[in-house]
Amino acid sequence: MVCMERAEQTGGIINARDMGLVCCRRCAQVWPDTTHRCGRCGHRMSVRDPHSLQRVWAMLLMGLICYIPANLYPMLRTRTLFSVQQDTIVGGAISFIEYGSYFVAAVILIASVVIPLAKFMAIGFLAISVTRPSSVSAHQRQLLFEVVEYIGRWSMIDIFVVAIMSSLVQLNTLVAVQPGIASLFFALSVIFTMLAAQAFDSRLIWDVQAQSEGAQRHE
Amino acid sequence: MDTSETPVPRTDLIVCPQCDAAWTLARPAAGERAICQRCGTVLITPRAKAGKQIIALSIAIAVLILAAAVFPFLTISAGGVTNSVSVLQAALAFSDGPLVVLSLATAALIVFFPLTRVLLSLYVLVPIVRDQPPARYASQAFRVSEALRPWSMAEIFVIGCAVALIKISDLADVSFGPAFWMFSALVLLVIVNETYLCRWSVWNALSKPAAS
The missing domain is CATH 2.30.30 (SH3 type barrels.)
Structure with a gap:
């Protein structure tokens, strides 16, 4: 080095x-x-980007708004010989629990519920933390920012799973899977969250620290 | 010449784009890394012969993307009925009503953006490696390629396949087509390619004709 x-x-x-x-x-x-x-x-x-935080909050709000219909509407529509079943994200996870596949249910809940909510909170926390002296060190917040930026794209995995399932599972009358309208909102939510993370000017994290260190030195 | 019209860059300094710390530029030797000592961001990672390796990898990636997009990817069978799809068909699964937008976005994320990035980096790197002056608009091309980086999601699609297979495997038999293996190889090449590429070195090579 x-x-x-x-x-x-x-x-x-x-x-x-x-x-x-x-x-x-x-x-x-x-x-x-x-x-x-x-x-x-x-x-x-x-x-320093003067509109950085404004854009972060706008994108984050759009992401949150899109996340609501993403959970209310069905993500997948499964048509079998005798029935049509519509599953929301959480509903799908619950049906996996009922079948006894706890592992798959846990993966779905973590990837589609816990991580998106954690991302919203993390970006909101970062945007608030640069406006005032924070008890969390700049190093930790830089790490948090990098993790959020890295994980953001991986949330699109849900959309890809829906795409693969609904193109592959097309067995005439036997069983057919179709995407639900929630997939569109979920994708939009992921995209807006990614844009929110990109709009964040990480240099702001270090400015506040430099200011507070300067203040301590003057005291 | 009016200096306010053409500002002069400070080539003796390097500034961390993440935390704005300014350092006196010290160029690391091949295989070494220069890291921002405040926030830990990697600033420069030159490698010997990286250019030629990246060009070879990029050509391989472009061929694999095109092949993987059209050949059968996964095949499912249950109760005597079979169905096989290609990557493009999977991307275009959202076909009814407002979901068409999502189809186009998915196709872009898993096929067109990765392909565009590879072609742009070939356009930028081939003249540099051959010690020729940079191609026209090479800086803009590399900037677009870098802006597309978070949006090219081929590797995420592969993990998505694994998740989908877990979900389907109770329902029906799934078998892999040739494109599945091509796409898996593709992901490995993309990751290796990313680690070989030293962005600072490329930008530095692109700024040479302006300096002379």
């Missing part, structure tokens, strides 16, 4: 903002802070 030296030798680690510089978040080129568009890759730059 290569250890890089601090850009200025005085005091602690210095932010690019305090040196009058801005870093392109797409290609990492460093520019004077008067530059608004990266000269190398053309990405828009700002020292």
Whole structure:
């Protein structure tokens, strides 16, 4: 591992903002802070995105709103010879419990209920935490942010499972599976949550810490 | 020349895009890594011969995506009735009414975005590896490729298959078509490709003609 030296030798680690510089978040080129568009890759730059939190809350709200019909409407519609069964996400998990497949039920509940709700809470917590001094360290919040960003895409797995089931299980009159309208809302909820995580400017996490450390030093 | 019109980048510094810490740039040797010492983000990870390996992997990935998309993927049979589907058919399963949107999105996420990313990275990397000046709009191409990264979900689809198989296996017999194995191999190649690619090195190569 290569250890890089601090850009200025005085005091602690210095932010690019305090040196009058801005870093392109797409290609990492460093520019004077008067530059608004990266000269190398053309990405828009700002020292701190002033609308970051606003967009995070808007996307998060959309994700939450879409998550409600995703749970109320059926995700899968199974037609067998004699009956038609419509299952919501939780209803599907309950029927797996009734059949005795606790493992599958647990997987469904964790992947489709626990993780989405945890993501909503985590992003909300991060957005609130950067507006005030937080008791959770910046390192832990950075880790939380990276976990949320990493896990976000994996929630699309539910949609892919519905797609595979409903294209594969088409056995004429015997049994046929069709996707329900909830799959659309669930996909939208996942996409909006991903956009909320992407809208979050993680540099804000470190600003608040730098400010509170500075305040402690002055005291 | 008016300097306010053309700002000069600071090539002696590197700034962590995650936490904004500024460091004096020290280029690691091949195989070493430069890590932001405040937040732990990996900044530079050059590898020897990475370019050629990535190009080879990218070509393999493009071929596999095209093949895996059209060949039979999974086959199900129960009570004398069989049905087999390809990846594209699975993606286009949401066919009625408003769900058509979801069909297009799924097809994009598991076939078109991964394919686009591979083709863009070939377009960007081939001239760099051959020591030629970068292709036209190479920076923009690489930027689009990077923006698509979270949205290309081939590997998630494969795990989705495993989950779907667990759900179906009580109901009917499921067997794997040739495309299933191709898609599984594809996922491994995508992951290896991601770890080989040092984004800082690519961007650095792309900025050379502007500097000279």
